[in-house]
Amino acid sequence: MSFRSLCVYCGSSPGRLPAYTASANALAEAMVRRGIRLIYGGAGIGIMGAVADRVLALGGEAVGVIPKALAHKEVAHAGLTELYVTASMHERKMRMAELADGFVALPGGIGTLEELFEIWTWAQLGFHRKPCGLLNVAGYYDGLLGFLDHVRAEQFVKPEQRELLMVAGDPETLLTRYAAYQAPPTKQWLANDET
Template sequence: MKRLAVYCGSATPADPVYIDGARHVGRTLAERGIGLVYGGGRLGLMGAVADAALEAGGEVIGVIPQALVDAEVAHRGLTELHVCRTMHERKQAFTDLSDGFVTLPGGTGTMDELWEALSWAQLGYHAKPVGLLNVAGFYDGLIAFTAKMIEVGFIRAQHADILIVADTIEALLGKMAAAEPVKTIQQIGARDL
């Protein structure tokens, strides 16, 4: 994995564990020679992950829609800053520029990015690992909800392992590196759905 897209919030929660976790991710990626592709912002977890990667000498590529540049939230000190027109273009760029996806804590935008990465993996639009970093148990409820979707049958058994979960970035990177692509919906075929 030469580059990873990191999805995370632009907010700064009161509990410093989230900013500290984002900084640790940025530093770890840089130390391992893994480039960071992220939302291009300078605020919250986005800014923390980017700044830490830059401070550790890492490559940091931001992808941000023009509307957010106009709102003056773009990080201007990155290796590269790609400005796009829409959020759809932004998510496509994340996929095109990265070898996998890591989701840190965040809100609705972060969830949108995660769900699209998962959905695209199921459909076969990419065969890249999709990781979820469960910082301080933030995603415990989501992990339980995902298990429920599998139990009920809304996520096929063949796709149960698409979402790779760990509590530390080190463990997550190890799991992602070892991940095998899943059988896509097209490969499964209509009769087996």
């Protein structure tokens, strides 16, 4: 598949550890080296602002999508290549999905998790055939990954569904896997295997 744009979900806060912002910078650098355009939530603060700032500083493209109601609260980034202002969060997420060839979550809070789980669910349902994953910085997602393994062991998530969510500790590894990604055959996995 042609991989030209990556949707990055991440926090509007910098978080506790400097490693979180460092990972945003490293991802931005890897994206620009590969000619990958950033699609993200449009804020100029926190990890969101850091990844956009680094992409732009290196001459890459950064496209933001932000709901009108959050443009002030999340401080919409003023220097982006493009900024889409949407009427709602639902419209924001749909627009980001349309613009992106893949999705990754850096450290973030409830919003980051909600966006990641929704886009992963869409992949599982066959609504898109794009790679989804986590950049597990400084073990940030270790607890979540342990829980997801528990969910799989308890047979609420099938192994094929779990494998749709790729995980790496560094951007180069993740982007290499994304570039080679082949979506599995489209199928809706139901608990009782009925289709």
